[in-house]
Amino acid sequence: MNQGPASSHKESCPRAPNREKALEQALLNIFFTDTIGTCHVENAVEFLRQLPNHQIGPVLRLVKLIAGSVSDLLAFSFMENVEKALKFLNVDELEAWVAEGLSIYEARGLQPAREFFSSPEVTTRRFGSDNQAASIEEAASSLRMLACGLSGRNISFKVASVPSTDTETIFLPGTLCLFPDLEQNMLWYRVATAHKCAQIRYNTFVFPAIRLKSLFPELPWPRDLEKGHGIPLLIKLLKGKHPDTDLESLFCLIDTIRIERILCRKFKGIGRDIRGLKKLIASKALIPSPDNSVQEIARYILDDFSQPLKFLGQKAREIAENMGKRGKESPLETILLFRELLDSDVKDGIQSALKPLSYIGSVNIEALEKRLTARRTRLEKRFIEILGAILANGRVMDVKKEQDTDASSNKMETGAFCLDDVNKALAMIIQAGSKNSDDSLVQPFAHIQLDIKKELLDRLRQLGKEIIQDIGHVPSFYVSSAMDLATGIYDPKLSIEGTDGSQASSTFSFFTYPEWDFRRQDYRLKWCTIKEMTAKGASGSFVQDVIRRYRGQINNLRRQFEMIRQDHSVLKRQKEGQEIDIDSFVEAYADLHAHLSPSENLYRRLCLNRRDIAVLFLVDMSASTEGWISTAIKESLVLLSLSMEYVGDQYAIFGFSGMRRTGCQYFVIKEFGERLSEEVKERITGIAPRDYTRMGPAIRHSTEKLKKVEARVKILLTLSDGKPEDYDEYKGPYAIEDTRMALMEARQQGIKPFCITIDKEAREYLPRMYGRGNYVLVPEVRLLHKRVPEIYRVLTS
Amino acid sequence: VDLAQNLVRLGRMTRNLKDQGLQEGASTRLLIHAGKLIRSGIEPLLACDTAICQPLTDDEELLAGLKEMVRAVF
Numbered sequence: 001m002n003q004g005p006a007s008s009h010k011e012s013c014p015r016a017p018n019r020e021k022a023l024e025q026a027l028l029n030i031f032f033t034d035t036i037g038t039c040h041v042e043n044a045v046e047f048l049r050q051l052p053n054h055q056i057g058p059v060l061r062l063v064k065l066i067a068g069s070v071s072d073l074l075a076f077s078f079m080e081n082v083e084k085a086l087k088f089l090n091v092d093e094l095e096a097w098v099a100e101g102l103s104i105y106e107a108r109g110l111q112p113a114r115e116f117f118s119s120p121e122v123t124t125r126r127f128g129s130d131n132q133a134a135s136i137e138e139a140a141s142s143l144r145m146l147a148c149g150l151s152g153r154n155i156s157f158k159v160a161s162v163p164s165t166d167t168e169t170i171f172l173p174g175t176l177c178l179f180p181d182l183e184q185n186m187l188w189y190r191v192a193t194a195h196k197c198a199q200i201r202y203n204t205f206v207f208p209a210i211r212l213k214s215l216f217p218e219l220p221w222p223r224d225l226e227k228g229h230g231i232p233l234l235i236k237l238l239k240g241k242h243p244d245t246d247l248e249s250l251f252c253l254i255d256t257i258r259i260e261r262i263l264c265r266k267f268k269g270i271g272r273d274i275r276g277l278k279k280l281i282a283s284k285a286l287i288p289s290p291d292n293s294v295q296e297i298a299r300y301i302l303d304d305f306s307q308p309l310k311f312l313g314q315k316a317r318e319i320a321e322n323m324g325k326r327g328k329e330s331p332l333e334t335i336l337l338f339r340e341l342l343d344s345d346v347k348d349g350i351q352s353a354l355k356p357l358s359y360i361g362s363v364n365i366e367a368l369e370k371r372l373t374a375r376r377t378r379l380e381k382r383f384i385e386i387l388g389a390i391l392a393n394g395r396v397m398d399v400k401k402e403q404d405t406d407a408s409s410n411k412m413e414t415g416a417f418c419l420d421d422v423n424k425a426l427a428m429i430i431q432a433g434s435k436n437s438d439d440s441l442v443q444p445f446a447h448i449q450l451d452i453k454k455e456l457l458d459r460l461r462q463l464g465k466e467i468i469q470d471i472g473h474v475p476s477f478y479v480s481s482a483m484d485l486a487t488g489i490y491d492p493k494l495s496i497e498g499t500d501g502s503q504a505s506s507t508f509s510f511f512t513y514p515e516w517d518f519r520r521q522d523y524r525l526k527w528c529t530i531k532e533m534t535a536k537g538a539s540g541s542f543v544q545d546v547i548r549r550y551r552g553q554i555n556n557l558r559r560q561f562e563m564i565r566q567d568h569s570v571l572k573r574q575k576e577g578q579e580i581d582i583d584s585f586v587e588a589y590a591d592l593h594a595h596l597s598p599s600e601n602l603y604r605r606l607c608l609n610r611r612d613i614a615v616l617f618l619v620d621m622s623a624s625t626e627g628w629i630s631t632a633i634k635e636s637l638v639l640l641s642l643s644m645e646y647v648g649d650q651y652a653i654f655g656f657s658g659m660r661r662t663g664c665q666y667f668v669i670k671e672f673g674e675r676l677s678e679e680v681k682e683r684i685t686g687i688a689p690r691d692y693t694r695m696g697p698a699i700r701h702s703t704e705k706l707k708k709v710e711a712r713v714k715i716l717l718t719l720s721d722g723k724p725e726d727y728d729e730y731k732g733p734y735a736i737e738d739t740r741m742a743l744m745e746a747r748q749q750g751i752k753p754f755c756i757t758i759d760k761e762a763r764e765y766l767p768r769m770y771g772r773g774n775y776v777l778v779p780e781v782r783l784l785h786k787r788v789p790e791i792y793r794v795l796t797s
Numbered sequence: 798v799d800l801a802q803n804l805v806r807l808g809r810m811t812r813n814l815k816d817q818g819l820q821e822g823a824s825t826r827l828l829i830h831a832g833k834l835i836r837s838g839i840e841p842l843l844a845c846d847t848a849i850c851q852p853l854t855d856d857e858e859l860l861a862g863l864k865e866m867v868r869a870v871f
Contacts, residue, residue, distance in 0.1 A: 145862025
């Protein structure tokens, strides 16, 4: 049975208010716990509102079943997707679908079960007969290999509504039900993938900017053409002239003539697929006869390049027909036709022309440019390395020759090649092209005597070709860098960091960590994502105020901490040492006279005692610290960091907060080795309450940080105001057990965890998490600043 | 000539699969075997499956990918 939402909407609307109230009441009855707020129930009503009356009963029964037997969260994800699922299933089939979801929960846990419910297009297929949608997940596994084979690169797939590629990722829609048959929907995926791979392999987006400049001399080209990427730059510049035209899609459409031609010629199976898909498209929708040049091109593609072209001008027609006869591997013809079409007014026809040919899609210029830049940097590096290696080997060879014959050394001057020679040789290597005989490979370098492995030369030639496709020629600094590398002057790392701006600009990075699920006694792998970022500073006189207010205490702290800082300590009552220990000598003397056996430990030994301690302060920045608790924590941090400066221990300060497992945040306030600068003080001032307290990932990340520090004693000191808790299921025993596990992992790494808390109920759970004696409860917040440095002093001395 | 070109193309494609878990691509020898089978009248898809895909791997997923490639070429 296929219950469309459109028909059900009519049924439900007239009595909407009453119905909604009844629904809400029913849901409140099911979810009457304090963990689910009324706003969630309102959301749920929103999901269920659209269902027709006769389905409400069974659906509510299933909701009750899931919520009662398994989990409220799962029930909510069921409600969220039930309307979509009912498009494919009738009520009986829905029950089987839910049963499958529950057994997934039993076997694999909450998240897989939620994923099962959240993609009904795919997961309902086994249960109902109406669902013929294909999904990218199914298609990707077999298509990925086809894509890698076709494009020669490591391709990954991502979901996007419009098909496109950035030359390393292929973007395709997540699910597809264009056609009534699963096989046909898969065919669409296959053709779209092949199309995108062909764009990558046959260089749709790679063309030297210098050559484009001569084709479009009227555009405002930037001066430094070598830095730009031809096609993206061209489209960007043209956008200025044609702001309302979808140039990206137009370009992809035109280029389809070329790449499909090549695909059909070289890959018969793919050609068959493309023709099959076009036939399907033509039979599915009535496509009107074209009334402008763009629609005509779309029609030309759809009819497999057989229709005569009427709307195009003389020149454009010749180009298009040429492309349709035999596609070339360079996109030059595409660009020429693109230019011709831009001269005629095309902007309205593009979308309607592309609609039937949905697999062609478009391109995201920004993403493309980023990838192309990364690729160019890689090519540059490898080219320089290989050429450098060849030249370096050559030198060794040449020196030998020199000793042997003393003949062919006139090209060598103090061990370096002449730049012109290398350039000439390179040009010959790269142009040697398809002739694969060994002679032609080694010959170019023959007059400067190189010992070249064929493999290296092959790779050099391949790289050189790719660079010429991209930039138009091999930039001279590549060659000179390679020569420098061969003589040891050039440091490739420096140049890469200099040219790749994207690395320098990123200010935060992501890490994933597992989480312990005590119910299953196992880890959930890669469960939490933590984002590390530098905390925002805030200007203000907070730090100065604290220093002024607690001047007396700071003086005390300085004295105390400087005392424990001493590098030397005297050990009394030792068996051997530099001087006599008067106290024990007196005792021994007295013992001797009292006829007792005297102690042998009569010496004092001066001992070099380095305080080799690294401590990481982890500050809870959850919303519950709002107000004076946060201020108290900040005050103690100021005093602590001053104390640490006195004592000279390595220390770092980090804050953590976040919401949900994918949104954990980790704020860098002070790294190990960073000075207590004004900036750090500003960051301390800027500490502000944020979201929840998901402790596990923060502790795991801190452990990773401490692992990298060298110290004899490593301490992880947590400042917190309550038990771990997050917005989702991270509460109660689950949260406590996960935190406990994270702390145990830290201990295994030789780190000593310690907790200072102000939660009065902390005695209930802290012993379990930290172990007896590894926490201190400061019941009075206003004493926190006094206690924290003191605790630290006692802890480490 | 056409057949040989297709086989070479297929061989090249399989050699791109190194990052996907295939130990090595189809060797010239395997390609020649496949060519001989096809010459003697066996369906290209079946011939390539027998002479190229099966000897290269027994991993289901890789096999499906290789078959997809064979389908693309022939």
